[in-house]
Amino acid sequence: MNRAKVVLISCLITLPLLAVAEVKLERVTYHSWPGSYRITNGIVEVIAVPRIGRIMVYRFLNGENVIWENPAWRGKLRSDAPKGVWANFGGDKVWPAPQTEWAKRMGRGWPPDEAFDGGDFSCETLPDGLLLISPVSPHYEARLIRELRLSPDTPRLMIKQRLEKRGPPMTNMIIWSVTQIRSPDLAVMPLNPRSRFPGGFKLLGGGDVEERYRYRSGDLLLIRRHPRKATKVGADSPAGWLASFHGDVLFIQRSNFHPKAKYPDGGCNVEIYTNPDPLKYVELELLSPIHRPKEGESFSFDISWQLYKLPNIPQNDVERVRIVRKITK
Structure with missing residues (x-):
């Protein structure tokens, strides 16, 4: 047998033994919410609940969820909230306008828009994720489309977001984008050395x-x-990311910053509440520039999430700062 045939046979024997990374999608009932979806790649899992328009879980397999969930609202719907009360499910969602302008459009300063926050989203499955589509808001005559795509071989979740004016x-x-996370050991916000804000x-x-x-x-601002x-607090951050430490897990959200664009809250593109x-929760908030879309127009704001498994639990903020600087440089 010649050498070429030996190599070919060797390859054919080896190939089936190689693990092929892939994304799997499973329809589940999550905390009594039917029609939820579990997305996993064997490294991390994401659970989205279209009935309330949220991502409720993001974690390493067999790990602890970095997203905060409110036990009091498990299995409930926005319609279960009394008038004027926010259905605080926890999780991750999107708000469609600067908060300073809510009263002008909705006739109230709180709670948030009921279509975007807690609305019953429609959904379509994708090979590597899920497409979530909000109801049309009666206040803004707009809807949100979120495309969740999980990397097949890393903990990275891409979230493509488009707002359509109807x-x-x-x-x-x-x-x-507003993500309620479990109270972290530390949250981190990168600052602008040429910031418009004092400090x-x-x-x-x-x-x-x-x-x-x-x-x-x-x-860096440590919170x-x-x-x-x-x-x-908010910042005009060219880096455009936010981070949180949870034991030996680091969670980073990333977005793009447009220096010539107008941002809400006096120029903030990142905020932490x-x-x-x-x-006991903290909110990581990424904000797009302000747009004034006409009927039929749309605009986008894409973000990404990533979890990092650390070799050990950082013992102090000096270690945490060193780690986050190394990963985000």
């Missing part, structure tokens, strides 16, 4: 707090959840 009137709109960031709620809950480390006080006890 009718009048023209109004300021954004794609504002590199803007206080959006809660005022000043003790240094252990918020302080700078060079061009912890305050147990007795709601706090919120911390909630006081007893609901």
Whole structure:
């Protein structure tokens, strides 16, 4: 037998033994929400719940969910909320406009738009993920389309987002991704060395707090959840990412920054909110530039998520800063 045939036979024997990475999709009932979907690649899993328009789970297989879920709202729907009360399911969702303009369009400053936040989304399966489509908001005459695509061989989740204007009137709109996460060991926001804000960031709620809950480390703002006080900060960050540490897991969300675009809240494209006890969660928020789409127009704002398994649990913030700098450089 010649050498070429030996090599060919060897290859044919070896190929079936190689693990082929792939994304698997499974329709499940999750916490009494039927029609939910589990997406996994053997490394991480994502669970989306179209009935409430949310991503509710993102974790390593057999690991702890980095997303915060509200046990009081498991299996419930937005319609179960009394009038004027936010259906706080937890999870990840999108808001369609700067909060300063909600009252103008909805006649109220809170709770959020009921189509985007808690609406019953339609969905279509994809080879590597899921397409989620919101109802049309009666306040904005717009709908959201989110395309979730999981990498076949890494923990990376791509989220393509498009807002479609379906009718009048023209109004300021954004794609504002809001992810409620379990209270982290530390949340990190990169700052702009040429920021328009004094100190590199803007206080959006809660005022000043003790240094252990918020302080700078060079061009990074380090944030912890305050147990007795709601706090919120934003920044005009060219880096466009936010991070959180959960034991030996690092969670990073990424987006693109457009320096010439107009952003909400005086120019913020990244924001972090911390909630006081007893609901122990933090929000990582990525914001698109402000758009004024006409009927029939649309705009997009794509983001990505990634989990990193660390070799051990960082013992202090010096270690955490070193790790996040290395990964995001």
